[in-house]
Amino acid sequence: MPELRKARIATASLAGCFGCHMAILDIDERLIGLMGLVEFDRSPVNDIKKFTKRCDIGIIEGGCCNEENVHVLQDFRRNCDVLIALGQCAIMGGLPAMRNAVMHSENPLLECLEEAYISGRFIRNTTHQIPNDPALPLVLDKVYPLSEVVKIDYNIPGCAPTGDVIYSTLASLLAGKFRGFERELIKFD
Amino acid sequence: MDVQTSQAPETVEAAPPPKAEILEICAEYGNDRHRMMDILHTVQNRYRWIAPETMEAIAEATDLSRIQVEGVASFYSFFSLKPKGRVTIRLCDDIIDRFHGLDAVVAEFERALGIKMGQTSRDGAFSLEFTPCIGMSDQAPAAMINDVVITKLTREKARDVANALRAGETPEKIAVPGFSPSSAHERANRMVNSNIRHAGEVLLGPVPQNAGLTKAVSITPTQIITTMEESGLRGCGGAGFVTGRKWRFAAGGEAERRFVICNADEGEPGTFKDRVLLTERPHLLIEGMTVAARAVGAREGIIYLRGEYEYLRPLLEEVLDERRAAGLLGTEIMGVRNFHFDIRIQLGAGAYVCGEEGALISSCEGLPGEPKTRPPFPVQRGYLGYPTVVNNVETFCHAARILDKGAKWFFDMGKEGSHGTKLFSVSGDCLNPGIYELPYGHSIWELLSIVGGEDAAAVQVGGPSGTMIGRDSFSRKLTFDDLATGGAIIIFNGSRNILEIVEYYMSFFVHESCGYCTPCRVGNVFLQKAIAKFRKGLANPEDIEYLRDLSSTIIETSRCGLGITSPNPVLTTLKSFPLIYSTMTKPTKDGIRDTFDIQAAIDGARKIAKRRSYIFDKDFSQ
Numbered sequence: 001m002p003e004l005r006k007a008r009i010a011t012a013s014l015a016g017c018f019g020c021h022m023a024i025l026d027i028d029e030r031l032i033g034l035m036g037l038v039e040f041d042r043s044p045v046n047d048i049k050k051f052t053k054r055c056d057i058g059i060i061e062g063g064c065c066n067e068e069n070v071h072v073l074q075d076f077r078r079n080c081d082v083l084i085a086l087g088q089c090a091i092m093g094g095l096p097a098m099r100n101a102v103m104h105s106e107n108p109l110l111e112c113l114e115e116a117y118i119s120g121r122f123i124r125n126t127t128h129q130i131p132n133d134p135a136l137p138l139v140l141d142k143v144y145p146l147s148e149v150v151k152i153d154y155n156i157p158g159c160a161p162t163g164d165v166i167y168s169t170l171a172s173l174l175a176g177k178f179r180g181f182e183r184e185l186i187k188f189d
Numbered sequence: 190m191d192v193q194t195s196q197a198p199e200t201v202e203a204a205p206p207p208k209a210e211i212l213e214i215c216a217e218y219g220n221d222r223h224r225m226m227d228i229l230h231t232v233q234n235r236y237r238w239i240a241p242e243t244m245e246a247i248a249e250a251t252d253l254s255r256i257q258v259e260g261v262a263s264f265y266s267f268f269s270l271k272p273k274g275r276v277t278i279r280l281c282d283d284i285i286d287r288f289h290g291l292d293a294v295v296a297e298f299e300r301a302l303g304i305k306m307g308q309t310s311r312d313g314a315f316s317l318e319f320t321p322c323i324g325m326s327d328q329a330p331a332a333m334i335n336d337v338v339i340t341k342l343t344r345e346k347a348r349d350v351a352n353a354l355r356a357g358e359t360p361e362k363i364a365v366p367g368f369s370p371s372s373a374h375e376r377a378n379r380m381v382n383s384n385i386r387h388a389g390e391v392l393l394g395p396v397p398q399n400a401g402l403t404k405a406v407s408i409t410p411t412q413i414i415t416t417m418e419e420s421g422l423r424g425c426g427g428a429g430f431v432t433g434r435k436w437r438f439a440a441g442g443e444a445e446r447r448f449v450i451c452n453a454d455e456g457e458p459g460t461f462k463d464r465v466l467l468t469e470r471p472h473l474l475i476e477g478m479t480v481a482a483r484a485v486g487a488r489e490g491i492i493y494l495r496g497e498y499e500y501l502r503p504l505l506e507e508v509l510d511e512r513r514a515a516g517l518l519g520t521e522i523m524g525v526r527n528f529h530f531d532i533r534i535q536l537g538a539g540a541y542v543c544g545e546e547g548a549l550i551s552s553c554e555g556l557p558g559e560p561k562t563r564p565p566f567p568v569q570r571g572y573l574g575y576p577t578v579v580n581n582v583e584t585f586c587h588a589a590r591i592l593d594k595g596a597k598w599f600f601d602m603g604k605e606g607s608h609g610t611k612l613f614s615v616s617g618d619c620l621n622p623g624i625y626e627l628p629y630g631h632s633i634w635e636l637l638s639i640v641g642g643e644d645a646a647a648v649q650v651g652g653p654s655g656t657m658i659g660r661d662s663f664s665r666k667l668t669f670d671d672l673a674t675g676g677a678i679i680i681f682n683g684s685r686n687i688l689e690i691v692e693y694y695m696s697f698f699v700h701e702s703c704g705y706c707t708p709c710r711v712g713n714v715f716l717q718k719a720i721a722k723f724r725k726g727l728a729n730p731e732d733i734e735y736l737r738d739l740s741s742t743i744i745e746t747s748r749c750g751l752g753i754t755s756p757n758p759v760l761t762t763l764k765s766f767p768l769i770y771s772t773m774t775k776p777t778k779d780g781i782r783d784t785f786d787i788q789a790a791i792d793g794a795r796k797i798a799k800r801r802s803y804i805f806d807k808d809f810s811q
C-alpha cells in the first residue's frame with residue numbers, strides 16, 4: 001500500500017486579533033504528532049503568501065472587515081476542500097462587529113472612522129485625517145461573518161477556542177471521523 | 190389643493206403638557222402604579238404623546254422611577270414618545286389587506302394628507318401609521334382613526350375620509366355617518382359589520398337572558414365546576430386547555446382574593462370572532478364571567494380589551510351599568526348573600542403578545558406586556574399574585590350556555606375530544622367572509638364549500654401561529670387533535686404568493702416579539718431574512734436545512750407561546766409546499782455566496798476614500 005500523502009493545511013487571519021492562531025499552539029505537545037500528518041501551505045506561520053497547491057483544509061480566523069479580507073477568503077474557498085471558521089470573530093463577526101451597531105446614522109461608516117481617527121476623546125492623531133493611503137484596502141460597510149461571504153464547512157466555537165477543541169476537530173477530520181463536537185468541549189458556562 | 194409631501198417633518202415641536210394636569214390624571218387613578226395603562230392612555234388621548242417630563246411626573250405620582258414608566262410607555266405601540274397628530278390614522282397592513290388593495294389606499298392617504306406613512310404633518314393635525322391586523326379581516330382593508338374603525342377601504346373612500354378629516358369632521362362622524370345612533374350597539378354595528386353567516390345552536394342562535402346565571406346561583410360552586418368538566422368545554426383562545434379543570438385549580442387552596450379575567454385581546458391575525466361576540470353577545474359574556482366568579486369564589490373581574498377594539502368600550506360600559514342596575518353585578522348578585530362580583534375594563538395598547546395570559550396579567554398590573562415564567566401558573570399566582578382564571582371571550586359565553594342547557598347537551602355536539610360548537614373567523618379569497626358557528630369536526634373541504642372558497646390553493650388555519658395546508662390536506666378536520674384553531678381561517682387562492690405570505694407573517698412575529706428571549710427576538714429576524722433570500726432566488730439548497738435548524742432552536746428555547754409558534758409559517762409551508770422552496774434554490778458556484786454583494790459593501794468606503802478598489806474594480810487602471 002502506498003504511503004498516504006500528508007494533508008495540506010492553509011491558514012489566514014482576517015479581521016481577528018491573531019489570538020485564534022495562538023490558540024492553535026495550545027494543542028501543546030500533541031502538535032508534534034499532528035505535524036506528522038500534515039504540512040502547511042499558505043499560512044502566516046511559515047509566511048507563504050500564495051497557495052502553492054490545492055489544500056485539504058483551510059482554517060480562517062476573523063471575519064471580513066475590508067475588501068482584502070473578502071479577496072483572501074474567496075481565494076481560500078476556491079483552493080481548499082474543507083473550510084473551517086475558527087473562533088467567534090470568524091463565525092459571528094466578534095468584537096470588530098461592534099461597529100455594526102452604529103446604524104442609526106446617515107453615514108455609519110464615516111461616523112465610525114471619524115470617531116476612531118478624529119473626534120474620539122482619547123485620540124491623538126496629529127494629522128487629523130482618516131488614513132487613506134492607496135495601499136490600504138477599502139473598508140466594508142459593516143463587518144461580515146465568514147459564512148455570509150462563502151460557504152463554511154465547519155465552525156469551531158470559542159473566543160479563543162481551546163487547544164482541546166481545535167485538536168480533537170483536526171484529528172477527527174484527518175481521520176475522516178468528524179461527527180460534530182462533544183458537548184463538554186463547547187460548553188462555556 | 191395639493192400639499193407638498195417632501196417638506197413634512199417626521200416630528201412636530203410640542204411643549205410638554207403642564208405637570209399639574211398630569212398629576213391630576215394620576216390622582217384620578219388613585220396614583221396606583223397598577224393602573225399605569227389607564228394613566229398612559231388618558232395622557233396619550235389628551236395630549237397625543239407621552240413627553241419625558243410627563244413620564245417624570247407620572248413616576249413621581251406613582252412612586253416609580255422614570256425608567257419604569259418609560260419601560261411601559263415605550264413597550265406599547267399605541268403610546269408615543271413623540272408628538273402624534275390630533276388624528277392618527279392606523280392602516281392595517283396585514284397580508285389580507287395587501288391582497289385587497291391596500292397599496293392604493295395608502296397612496297391616497299399619503300397624497301391627500303401630504304405625509305408619508307410613519308410621518309406626522311407639520312401642523313400636528315395628522316399622523317399616518319401601519320398596524321398589524323385590527324380584527325377586521327372580513328372587511329379589509331381596514332383602518333383605525335383614533336379610537337374608531339373604518340372598513341372596506343378603497344381609493345375613493347380613502348380620499349373622501351381624508352377630505353372630510355381635513356375639513357374638520359370628527360372621526361366619530363366619519364365612522365358613523367348620518368343621524369346619531371340610538372344605542373351603543375347600533376353605533377358599533379354601523380361602524381363595523383358583524384357578518385354573521387351561520388348561527389349555531391350555542392352562541393349566535395337565540396339566547397335566553399341570564400338563564401345560565403340563574404342556574405349557577407341555584408347550585409353550589411363545586412357543582413358548577415363539575416358541570417363544566419362534564420361538558421368537555423376546552424378553551425377557545427388557542428391553547429385548548431380544559432376549562433373545568435382550570436376553574437377547579439383556581440378554586441382550590443386558600444387565598445384572600447381571586448380574579449376572573451376575560452381575554453379579549455384577540456390579536457392573532459385573521460381572528461375576529463371575539464369582536465362579534467363582544468358586539469352581539471356582551472350580556473352572555475359577562476354572564477359567563479359571573480358564573481366563573483361564583484365557581485371559583487372571585488369578587489373582582491377584568492375584561493382585557495385590545496386597544497384596537499376601543500370603539501366597543503362604550504357598549505361594554507353600558508352593558509356593565511345595566512347589569513349593575515339589575516342586580517346582576519355588584520353586591521349580593523341575584524339576591525344571593527356573599528355573592529359579590531364586579532368587573533372593570535382594561536384597555537390594551539397594541540401588543541399581540543398581551544394575548545398570552547402571563548403578558549396580559551403583566552399588562553393589567555401596569556407593567557410592560559412581558560410573559561411570566563411558568564410555573565407558577567395564573568391559577569396559582571396570577572393577577573397581583575392571587576389565583577386568577579384567564580379565559581377567552583368565547584369560552585365564557587359557552588360556559589353560561591352550558592349551565593343553562595346542561596353538560597350533556599354540549600358534550601353531544603362535535604367530536605370526541607372536541608365538544609360543542611366553535612366560531613370560525615373566515616377571511617381571504619372566498620365568496621362569504623365572516624363568522625360561522627359550526628360544531629367541531631368539519632373538514633376543510635366542507636368548510637370551504639359552506640363559505641364559497643372551493644378554489645382555494647392554501648388555507649391558513651389558526652392564523653400565523655397555526656398551520657398552513659394545501660389542497661392535498663383539505664380533508665383534515667377542524668378538531669383539537671387534527672387542525673386546532675383559535676378560530677382564524679384564512680383562504681388563499683392560486684394567484685397568491687406563498688413565500689410572500691410567509692415573509693409577512695415572519696415580519697409580524699419580529700414586530701410583536703417582546704424581546705425577552707434572544708432566540709425569539711433575533712431568531713425570527715434571521716428567519717425573515719432567510720425567507721427574503723428565497724424570494725430573491727439567492728438561497729442555496731442547504732438553506733432549507735438552515736430554516737429547519739433555526740426553527741427548532743427558536744421553538745426549544747423560547748419562554749412563551751409566541752416564540753414557540755413563531756416558526757410555524759415556515760415549518761408548515763415547508764411541509765405543505767416543499768417544492769415552492771426547492772424551486773427557489775440553486776447551489777453556490779465554488780462555494781462563493783451570491784447573496785454577498787461586494788460592490789455594495791465597498792461603495793461607502795469608495796466615496797469616503799475618493800478612490801476605487803484595486804481588487805474589485807475591474808476597469809481600474811493607473
Ligand SMILES: Cc1cc2nc3c(=O)[nH]c(=O)nc-3n(C[C@H](O)[C@H](O)[C@H](O)COP(=O)(O)O)c2cc1C
Pocket residue numbers: 423424425426427428429430452453454455456457541542543544545546547579580581582584585749750751
Ligand atoms: C402570543 C400569544 C397570543 C395569544 N393571544 C390570545 C388572544 O388574543 N386571545 C385569547 O383568548 N388567547 C390568546 N392566547 C392564549 C392565552 O395565553 C390563554 O391560553 C387563553 O386566554 C386561555 O383562555 P381559554 O382557555 O379560554 O382559551 C395567546 C397566547 C399566546 C402565546
Ligand code: SF4
Pocket residue numbers: 542559560701702703704705706707709710747748749750751752753
Ligand atoms: S418567546 Fe418571544 S414573546 Fe415570548 S417571552 Fe420570549 S421573547 Fe417574549
Ligand code: FES
Pocket residue numbers: 281282283284285286322323324325326327329330331458459460
Ligand atoms: S384587520 Fe386587516 S387583516 Fe385583520
